[in-house]
Amino acid sequence: MSTAAPALSVLDLVPVRTGQTSAQAVAASLSVAQRADELGYRRYWFAEHHNMPAVASTAPPVLIAAAAARTTRIRVGSGGVMLPNHSPLVVAEQFAALEAIAPDRIDLGIGRAPGSDPVITQLLRQSGTTSDVDRFPQHITDIRSLVSPEGATVRFTSGGTYDVHATPAATTAPAVWLLGSSDYSAQLAAGMGLPYVFANHFSGDGLERALDLYRSQFQASETLAQPRTFLTANAVVADTAEQAEAAMLPQARMMARLRGNRPLVALETVEQAAAAEASDSLATGLLDAMRARWFVGTGDDVRSRIAEFAARHGVDEVMISPVAGATEDEPMDAATSRIRTLELLAA
Template identity: 55%
Template sequence: MSERRTTLSVLDLVPVRNDQATADALASTLALARVADELGYERYWLAEHHNMPAVAATNPPVLIGLVAGATSRIRVGSGGVMLPNHAPLVVAEQFALLEAAFPGRIDLGIGRAPGSDPVTSFALRHGAGGVSDEAVTHFPEYVDNVLAMMEPDGVGLSVQGRSYPLKATPSARSVPTIWLLGSSDYSARLAAEKGMPYVFAHHFSGQGTAEALELYRSTFRPSPELAEPRTFLTVNASVAATDEEAQRLALPQLQAMLSLRTGGELKPQRLVEEAEKVELPPAHADLVAAMAARWVIGAPEAARARIDELAATYGVDEVMVHPVAGAYTGTEPGRSPAREETLRLLAG
């Protein structure tokens, strides 16, 4: 085990429990972000998912503004913006404004996955990125457009033989750090080609991480913004005073992921007592056990050692924790105490 202390960050999908309204889930996220800020976590990223009753992270730029305004020092960003869902100029304008409001604290993580089902994706992309295949095909071009539009000089758009200037803000003084995200080798290759920082979605996939990071590092081409490969790891975590308690708290999220993987309905997250009453068929129980084995679930010392071990295994000095601990019956709707405690226990 490495003795090196790994830098910690946070990924938040803004989960919605079945005892919460959307306002409660948002209040829980703001409370969690303040805890991360106070504990010295490096960054706090918010995901993009649509039309999912269990997840309130539908609009990263809006959430980033809320979280950055509620914190003082932590970097805040998207994990990530699903670029094919949006016009590149809109994304550039949103994040350039965020950077202007919170200079030096904004990250723009970009992905190409839909973040939803095909019908919702069509509704999102109609008039703002084209049909699905076209949007994905033009993803590298969209990335270039976002990068260029946020630069102080902007980009020139050719219209009838004339160059029309496009700038994300009238007078940019700084630019957010822009990352490419992915769960396959596509984004690893693209990030390496463009000389951009890259993150593999280890928390979601759990497989192929080493191969994707090796591909990124071995094919990386330096850019004016980045001289060497830059990456970190994401991992699901439930940490409590004892292993047994951490395992109980992980159950609701494990069952939610089971529904996602098996085509079930993704309802608001169960409370712990409800999750404990669910009886799974053997095949599903095996799948849950396999997922849990890839997560960090346990008491503080072992959980922190596991994170440092993962960092050493994959050659990263930062791990982004997705705190997945659930809640018990009677928990205040506007808080997620077990998620907050996961961050506290890992920070030591």
């Protein structure tokens, strides 16, 4: 199998570090999007998470619009919209409007996880039947129809029909992707003839099985003749291996808090994380596992490993979540370490 370099894309959770405002965090992420556009990355997706001190990507459509306005070539989209949190018609209208803003550059990645804790999930899903997770497949079908130039047709049980369009005169539609980390999502994407992304950056368990299910059960659709998939992965790339190891620690400690059900806080800086880890060893038990799944090191080393990873799983694209921590001297509205990861990978 070839180990040719795959296309690279970016997944952004809009990280928030200690002392940083949400405005500064968003400004920093938009600078990453601009640089990714300049460097030739294929797409730039924003995740959806809620009520987390270290994550500001709560509203993907808003961030996508801002990124689209600051870029010229790269595809921008959601990774993803957590559909049970929203009305399908509202999602369709938002992404049809984004498609009008940036034609042929919009991706609508859809997932069914809540993106938060049970309390926030209840607050997000106070919209009645639109939050019914069991209707997730039907809601995807509805959105695909609504964003298309043809629109959707409501059929009344008493007879008659009613036409609905997400925008009044669409000529193009956003590309719809199904996201997930389970057998269910892989099989649903296959059955609906949708492109599929396995959330490997979040949970690598079950990756091979999910890809096999998707590819073996795929049914061609009007929009996709063959299975289409790529993978996500966390990456920390720096000029030296030692710098990369140090820069992964803030994110590793945040993941340790999350998995250990500890109180969540804003991301520590590289210096804060090193000092804290020396006394509390919060991430020690996770570091080896993360090194095995994350791509941490110098540009040459990580580029080679990503190519091998893509070839091993038969994909031609890898979406990088650049999780390098910030140093104390990094401006609050900048993302120097994350941008450096993208630059070294694109070299």
